Amino acid sequence: MPAYEKLTVYYFSGTGNSRNVSSWLSDIAVESKIESRLIDIARIDRLSIEKPDPGSLIAFVSPIHGFNYPPVMLRFIMRFPKGKNRVLLMNTRAGMLVGKYITPGLTGIAFYLSALVLRLKGYSIKAMFPVDMPSNWISVHPGLNQRTIRYLHEKNEERVAAFARRVLSGKSDFRSLREILQDAVASPIAFFYYFCGRFVFARTYYASGDCNECGVCIEGCPVKAIIRLDKRPYWTFKCESCMKCMGNCPKKAIETAHGFIIGFMVFFSSVVLVLFYGYFESFFFKIETAAVRFVLETLLMLALLGVWYRLVHFFMRFRFIERIMVYTSLTKYKFWGRRYKALKPDIRQVKRNAVR
Incomplete structure (x- = not known):
């Protein structure tokens, strides 16, 4: 019983x-x-x-x-x-x-x-x-x-x-x-992902020129994190990286922008942070506490990532920029980008x- x-x-x-x-x-x-x-x-x-x-x-x-x-x-x-x-x-x-x-x-x-x-x-x-x-x-x-x-x-x-x-x-x-x-x-990675990592991943998704504006990704997103902007899907910071959109796209137009995020991280760490600390310490004071530096750098990174992502989204209307994004995305290639859907019960x- x-x-x-x-x-x-x-x-x-x-x-x-x-x-x-x-x-x-x-x-x-x-x-x-x-x-x-x-x-x-x-x-x-x-x-x-x-x-x-x-x-x-x-x-x-x-x-x-x-x-x-x-x-x-x-x-x-x-x-x-x-x-x-x-x-x-x-x-x-x-x-x-x-x-x-x-x-x-x-x-x-x-x-x-x-x-x-x-x-x-x-x-x-x-x-x-x-x-x-x-x-x-x-x-x-x-x-x-x-x-x-x-x-x-x-x-x-x-x-x-x-x-x-x-x-x-x-x-x-x-x-x-x-x-x-x-x-x-x-556990430390879990906390870092919750407060920072998930927002970074949210801004790595984009729709290539193969997108036919069918709206499947927007309508199917379980947390309504995708909107239509400039006639193209646009991923907001609400994205959970559940991969549903990528797995369901009938044109396989959704990619992960590996080159984009690597380029941003290199630019942020080698240029933005150097300039930020140089000017901040010249006009104010030196930040010694590691925790404070981490919080400041995280907030600055996410703010600039949002701007960077929006600019790239705008410029992807130009074929040259769109092709650079596509061919620097590992998900474009067959050896990597097999889309996943669970077998249906x-x-x-x-x-x-x-x-x-």
């Missing part, structure tokens, strides 16, 4: 990894005669969250971005109503394949921060379970081949099914705590359980 009567899964997904994990979890719940409900948090009002049924087991499923849950999921958990429900925390994190060995990603602070917030709200954490789904972040590594993607899906579906049967029968699962040491090592099951 199952330990729960209902399961409510809240998930955020860009290219489909977390959606698939949520669907697999839901499938086992239905198989166990447990009423299941999938809720895509990108499709609901995240400012006014409906309180879950008091008897429902709750699951939060999200990708890992910069060794943490992405801001959209973190804010959702922060705003989640108080309750006494039991909670499962799950994530999908940069899985790779070496031979037949699945190299695991890192959870970082995602589970620990979320568990703390939910415990303070009255919830009881019953499990923390990472899933090494295929990495989709082709901004930083070459895209995975289809054999790797299929293998990772098959193995992870088996793992999620086994996990689901354990926890739905009332058991706990905290084996992820074995990774606490490497998660702790990654049984779509009937997703539609049956999903809340739009």
